Amino acid sequence: MDSTSGLPQLPFDVDGVLRLAAQSMFDTFARSTEGMLVVDRAHRIVWMSEGYQRLLPALGFADVREIIGRRIVEVVPNSLMPQVVDSGQAILVDLLSNKAGTFLVSRLPLRNPQGEVVGAVGLVLLDHPETTMQPLMGKFAALQNELCEARQQLAAQRRPKHTIASFIGSSPAAMEVKRQARRVAQTDASVLLLGETGTGKELLAHAIHAASRRAHKPLVSVNIAAVPDSLLEAEFFGVAPGAYTGAERKGRDGKFKIADGGTLFLDEIGDMPLALQSKLLRVLQEQELEPLGSNQVVQVDVRVIAATSRDLAAMVAAGQFRADLYYRLSVVPIHVPPLRERAQDIEVLVDAIGEDIARRSGLPHKLLSPGALRWLAEQPWPGNIRELRNALEQATLMSDEAELSEACFAAFSASAATCRLQTGGPASSPSVPPAGCVGDASLRALPELIDRVEREAIAKALSATAGNRVAAARLLQISRASLYQRLARWPELAQDSFAV
Known part of the structure; x- marks a missing residue:
């Protein structure tokens, strides 16, 4: 019995057996693997097997004596052996690619009897695993491709979608907005975009980012009103x-x-709760934050562009918005004008929106008559460009005509007026209503008036063409199918017409 350990005394040298076992395993690995090397605590190469030495010419070395004593990264630049030595953690299976080829490798830390890391051993398990491990390599390549595609898609989502040229218009108001945007884009100052809903504030935020030195970095959007x-x-x-x-x-x-x-x-920065405004202010001032549930401070470098359709100055006066945050956000305020203040831009906006509608819907790009353009320019457009787009989209999708006239916007005019009544806005615009509408009629009777105008127009066309439906449809500038649909509503009109 060993008096010191309390264990029975063995009749042989345990340490000697363990050393022989280690030496035997070391020799076996050196012979059975494609290559093997050992580094010390300072990451210097102290030994290399003959198998590994065969790779040296491809790495730029003629003899093993050139690399003994060198740091491993000077011989194999992308080696992770220093990481294994410093962390004491093994990397059991990995792929290593360098000038000599691609290899399946394993890296293990070496420890002394006290458990201290004194170096590491690296083993080349397979040479050219892309041929000997084809199924595994195929899966690895597929995963790499998926990861690459995911990164590309994420990068595309974070890239700005618009430039300053995307803010369409040549009116003085539009040109001033673009001038301010170009100027502020060259700085890192916080920007506050002020304007009614639908004026293009988000587009301008994208444009300012795209023109800044941060354009190659992410643009991240948060609609505060949409998050609980x-x-x-x-x-x-x-x-x-x-x-x-x-x-x-x-x-x-x-x-x-x-x-x-x-x-x-x-x-929608005006919808931010007061409790969170102080934390946002700290991030803007210090460029640092603490994640929820953490005491660790994280440094960030972020340029903030805020937007709102609310009167922030009035909210500050009413105690609904922090004054210090308001001043921090509005270092450079930009007022985005409503559409009614840049009516001369209507024509180019209509053309650009029309092209986009045609591209998205697959329908031909429809032009507008001079009368329709004049009518659009006279509207108040409380919903601004977003409302204008809605009107054009409705008219394009619901009309069979190649050219949109004033009458094509009659239905939109009625629905917009109803919406304004429900939201407390003006019930109607001061402009002259389009053909087919009666200005002093009640909104409830307007659909009936539209039906009457359509019926009278079809009756006159059939009379003028002696009941020839093809000629009548051509005269009305609608399709034959559209005419048949309307005649189904008024069968009395079809009785006197030829079945053409």
């Missing part, structure tokens, strides 16, 4: 691993972290 108040803090600042029950184990980055180096666009 209880989730806004996590959305902005992220969540630490295990911060609360149900949280992701790895945690989650917030929008500030995702936008690091780039731009964060905060839409």
